[in-house]
């Protein structure tokens with residue numbers, strides 16, 4: 056029997072439901088299903104719709120449906136650009152895959168073997184892996200518990216990202232370089248954002264070199280989900296990262312100053328539009344979609360997708376690249392969106408052929424014709440309504456649109472989820488965008504997609520963003536006799552475009568998953584947006600529908616659209632307005648401050664800065680002006696480091712952009728009466744600080760290192776004599792502990808070739824680390840040592856109190872620490888699920904399985 060068939064058998068045997076295509080609503084066999092209504096993995100509407108689209112060749116149909124009913128295998132990425140990547144990969148191959156291989160022999164049953172872990176052939180440097188076991192199996196099976204623990208610990212530290220294989224594709228084809236300004240428009244929970252951040256740091260070195268000049272701005276309309284991005288930031292430890300909370304379809308322009316100190320809008324070199332979608336490509340991971348799927352889901356999102364893509368293109372620098380992606384197979388959410396935009400852009404934007412960019416990845420080309428379904432599941436057979444963008448373009452336009460350059464990944468081709476990707480290159484300003492003036496010396500056009508076109512220094516906008524108070528034109532595309540609203544997802548009252556309004560039966564089905572519908576609506580329209588947004592009158596995404604919003608915007612009549620949509624594109628008159636609808640969103644009145652904690656940069660005369668600089672011997676090269684705190688008055692608790700560009704963007708845009716988080720935490724307050732510095736180093740920011748620290752460093756031998764990793768508070772007398780000698784000259788307080796492997800000596804056991812840096816504390820008679828157990832487990836594993844049993848238990852449980860060594864004082868050490876209570880940002884919402892649910896568009900009910908359990 057071929058391997059795949061055998062594996063399918065294994066799944067089914069474990070599931071014990073071979074014929075009824077059902078499983079517990081929790082989604083994974085035998086794990087969360089007990090006591091739940093089983094999910095029947097059938098949906099006639101899905102079958103009728105996709106058979107009608109002729110997307111899947113007839114002879115592959117059964118295979119397609121069969122794979123959709125099986126749980127998704129696990130895939131993960133080893134963080135490629137971090138210096139630990141090779142060590143982690145070797146550790147996996149040498150230790151954990153052996154354990155896994157044994158477990159796989161058993162899992163096949165009846166002596167059958169499952170395929171061993173394999174690298175994804177199209178992912179560079181064997182840094183992404185496929186394991187033919189579901190996430191639930193890995194989580195629950197004692198046979199693979201060590202592997203599971205390793206995955207959890209390494210994920211927490213940002214060394215591994217558990218991510219669906221197909222979701223790794225968009226950042227790869229976006230082709231990000233360290234100097235790029237990157238906008239991730241719909242970023243939460245942030246698996247792709249993590250890849251983008253890694254790319255920005257591709258050239259990182261441990262020398263006092265400047266931080267990368269690029270930036271990743273990760274945005275999401277859902278305030279709660281933005282904190283998932285904050286969690287990513289913590290894992291990825293980047294000073295070049297910002298999280299914003301806006302409706303992407305009206306994402307505000309950020310300003311910076313050019314070399315002549317002229318204020319100019321920021322245009323991005325790279326934009327990722329991983330838009331909310333119906334998510335039918337994630338059926339394997341989110342089986343609840345079997346119950347709720349109907350074609351109105353996709354059609355209901357079409358306009359929002361269009362508007363987000365449009366905004367992304369407006370904000371893209373000519374010469375730049377944009378990737379549009381969905382985890383839906385539906386052409387209405389994919390090719391229909393692209394065909395519309397391409398026509399509106401009249402040649403300023405074109406699809407890029409990326410078919411040879413990921414050798415080993417099997418894809419199918421984009422569709423050039425598709426069908427649209429009417430209410431009650433009937434196909435629209437008559438001619439296309441002139442205004443509708445749901446339909447395929449006129450065949451005469453096909454040669455210039457090149458829709459075949461889009462790519463789709465089908466689940467049964469490589470045992471993945473389903474996915475759609477289109478890469479766009481902007482070669483000129485959009486027809487409705489204002490061109491930079493000649494006098495500004497900018498090159499307005501660029502015939503290639505290379506990132507060479509100088510950015511225009513000034514691009515003054517007009518009041519193009521719609522007149523406040525005016526009745527907004529109804530979107531012409533999806534309106535019908537019932538006035539169906541767009542962007543509200545399926546199953547909402549008025550939420551379905553007329554052509555696709557579901558029947559009563561469908562409504563019943565959706566009521567069952569009512570909460571999901573509610574979440575879906577909230578996420579997509581952002582009506583509840585961020586906390587207190589209504590009070591602020593800010594940040595309310597326009598969706599395309601919110602009539603209340605329209606009325607409220609009346610108060611903005613005559614208000615200069617300076618910081619918003621109108622200017623963003625340098626908008627003049629948009630030929631696409633009838634189709635795209637008017638940008639309905641206005642950001643706050645000037646001067647209105649959001650309620651996030653303030654960002655306060657330290658100045659040269661700051662006592663905190665002076666103290667830190669002298670204690671750690673930071674030196675002149677240290678970018679001290681890029682340190683910030685989140686409180687104006689009182690004790691500074693945490694100190695963050697940002698890149699120069701992040702600082703500038705923050706300071707120049709704070710009043711009209713809702714920044715949720717920026718930079719990386721480098722120092723935290725750690726009051727202790729006997730210590731001469733109340734700020735200890737944060738492990739998450741240690742890499743950024745190390746090149747600059749010249750004082751209070753303690754070199755450890757390998758045995759010293761093992762001792763401090765294994766024991767919470769070892770006596771100094773247990774350390775090597777030279778270490779004790781150094782200690783005798785150090786006072787009580789925080790310190791940088793370092794270990795440099797010496798291959799010529801005893802250190803052959805370590806997989807690391809480079810130094811290990813740890814946040815530590817020197818007490819009178821002992822030392823200790825300020826790192827949590829997951830870091831300890833990581834380094835012990837890399838040094839070829841098993842962590843002590845007690846440490847493992849705490850680590851897998853994932854409980855905060857077990858994790859956080861940071862914050863507990865040792866003997867005479869840090870004591871109870873104020874510093875660990877993040878200023879309202881990370882701690883309250885930090886413990887979040889990380890893995891992409893595949894479909895933010897359908898809300899949290901389908902988004903985010905737990906990362907650690």
Ligand SMILES: C[S@@+](CC[C@H](N)C(=O)[O-])C[C@H]1O[C@@H](n2cnc3c(N)ncnc32)[C@H](O)[C@@H]1O
Nearest residue numbers: 241242243244245246247276277302303329895
């Ligand atoms: C498919 S998910 C994105 C997944 C993400 N790119 C990743 O790789 O982890 C879509 C996201 O879009 C967000 N979203 C929905 N409507 C939005 C809007 N109008 N503007 C910005 N984000 C929106 C959702 O909250 C959700 O997090």
